[in-house]
Structures are given as structure tokens and as C-alpha cells.
Amino acid sequence: MPNVPTPHNGAKDGEIAKTVLMPGDPLRAKYIAEKYLKNAVCFNTVRNMLGFTGTYQGRPVSVMGGGMGMPSVGIYTYELFNFYGVDNIIRVGSAGGIADGVHVKDVVAAVGACTDSNYAAQYRLPGTFAPTADYGLLSRAVENAKKLGISAKVGNVLSSDAFYSDQEDALKLWRKMGVLAVEMEAAALYMNAARAGKHALCLLTISDCPFTGESLSAAERETGFTKMMELALSLA
Ligand SMILES: O=P(O)(O)O[C@H]1O[C@H](CO)[C@@H](O)[C@H]1O
Ligand SMILES: O=c1cc[nH]c(=O)[nH]1
Numbered sequence: 001m002p003n004v005p006t007p008h009n010g011a012k013d014g015e016i017a018k019t020v021l022m023p024g025d026p027l028r029a030k031y032i033a034e035k036y037l038k039n040a041v042c043f044n045t046v047r048n049m050l051g052f053t054g055t056y057q058g059r060p061v062s063v064m065g066g067g068m069g070m071p072s073v074g075i076y077t078y079e080l081f082n083f084y085g086v087d088n089i090i091r092v093g094s095a096g097g098i099a100d101g102v103h104v105k106d107v108v109a110a111v112g113a114c115t116d117s118n119y120a121a122q123y124r125l126p127g128t129f130a131p132t133a134d135y136g137l138l139s140r141a142v143e144n145a146k147k148l149g150i151s152a153k154v155g156n157v158l159s160s161d162a163f164y165s166d167q168e169d170a171l172k173l174w175r176k177m178g179v180l181a182v183e184m185e186a187a188a189l190y191m192n193a194a195r196a197g198k199h200a201l202c203l204l205t206i207s208d209c210p211f212t213g214e215s216l217s218a219a220e221r222e223t224g225f226t227k228m229m230e231l232a233l234s235l236a
Pocket of ligand 2: 094096097163182183184207208210
């Protein structure tokens with residue numbers, strides 16, 4: 001591959017598996033590699049955006065941080081899909097629960113990702129693009145969740161550009177549209193996958209609920225998402 005390594009990823013051709021799990025936090029990537037992967041080898045330390053390849057139940061899988069927000073995840077996923085030959089990226093993120101009945105530690109699978117971002121403008125479409133999960137990955141995630149005894153909530157999420165928004169009522173408006181949770185990357189991941197003809201899925205664990213004040217600590221966010229991680233690994 002003439003484009004690798006890249007300015008953001010030190011991996012050489014062949015060092016990254018066809019399926020990549022992608023948390024925002026590179027330390028969550030390290031945690032997943034150490035806890036679940038056999039013979040994990042670190043392929044990237046550029047900007048401390050750690051990436052590892054190993055095997056899970058005998059199958060090759062990589063895990064790499066993607067950073068926070070759509071510009072960051074947009075760079076890493078673009079390079080993985082287009083320069084490293086990756087076929088599947090499964091985001092394993094944290095999110096704020098906004099719909100009634102969504103609580104901390106719940107697992108959410110994002111069918112679609114609404115967004116307040118302008119990321120799609122680059123495609124110059126004559127309308128509005130609907131960023132969606134890959135149906136094959138999503139349907140397998142739903143099946144595997146049942147087998148693993150995980151009650152995943154499946155629905156729409158919001159990928160927002162602002163964690164701290166000046167628009168106080170924004171989340172109430174998305175909630176009226178049935179949106180389950182808010183995070184900051186799925187829409188760009190789904191758009192990059194669509195444009196590259198590849199596959200993506202966003203799995204989330206609810207870390208806080210802005211309307212009720214429920215919240216997990218930073219340590220629980222780094223390590224406490226085992227159900228989601230095992231579900232994502234089952235898709236590799
Ligand atoms: O836990 P991660 O995967 O980083 O996801 C969520 O957490 C960050 C904000 O705290 C944003 O990146 C948001 O999408
Ligand atoms: O993006 C995020 C992630 C967690 N919680 C939120 O409220 N927003």
C-alpha cells in the first residue's frame with residue numbers, strides 16, 4: 001500500500017486485521033487488547049492513539065482508539081478503510097442516554113446516526129444522507145446479544161459536534177424524535193463506511209443520563225463496558 005504508514009497511523013501493510021473495534025479512548029483499546037486478545041501486538045503509538053492486533057477465539061482482530069468527535073474518527077476510519085484494507089469497523093463507545101427507559105450501563109446498537117455535523121457536505125449530495133449501520137453487522141449483533149444474554153436496545157442515536165452545547169433544549173428535541181442516546185462519532189463512521197463500500201456498526205454503553213443525572217465514573221467508563229466489548233468481539 002503506497003499510503004501506509006500514514007501521518008496518523010504507524011502500522012505497516014498487513015499489520016491490521018479486517019475487523020477493527022474502535023473505542024474513542026486509546027486506553028480502552030489497550031484494556032480490550034490486554035483483557036481479550038491473544039498475542040496482541042501494538043501497531044500504533046502515533047499521538048498515543050494506541051492500536052493492537054491479536055486473536056479472539058482464534059480469529060484475527062484489531063482494536064484502536066479513534067479519539068473524540070467526527071474529525072478525529074473520520075481520519076482514523078478513512079485510513080483504515082481506504083489504506084489498510086479494513087472491511088469492518090465496530091465502534092465501542094460511551095453515550096448519554098436521552099430516551100425514557102435508557103439507563104446507565106445499558107447497551108445500545110445504533111441503527112442510524114442523526115447528526116448536527118456538516119460532515120456530509122463533502123459529498124455534495126442533492127439531499128440529506130441518512131447514515132446507517134451495516135445491516136449484516138447489526139443483525140448479527142442482535143442475534144449474538146440474545147445468545148450472550150445481553151438486552152441491547154436498538155434504535156437511532158445522535159452524533160453531536162458539541163459535548164457542551166449552548167443550545168439547552170437540543171437534546172429534548174431529539175428525544176421527541178425517539179432518539180435513544182447522544183454520542184459524537186457514529187455518523188462520520190457510517191458515512192466513511194458508505195463512501196468506501198465497507199461495513200460499520202456503532203455499539204454504545206450508556207455512561208450518563210443528562211435528564212436524570214445518572215452517571216458512571218471515568219474509571220468505570222474505561223473498563224466497565226465488558227458486555228458491549230464481548231458483543232463486539234463476537235462479530236469479528
Ligand atoms: O467513550 P467514547 O467512545 O469516546 O464516546 C463518547 O465519549 C466522548 C465524550 O466524553 C465522545 O467521544 C463520545 O462519543
Ligand atoms: O457524547 C457523549 C458521551 C457521553 N455522554 C454524553 O452526554 N455525551
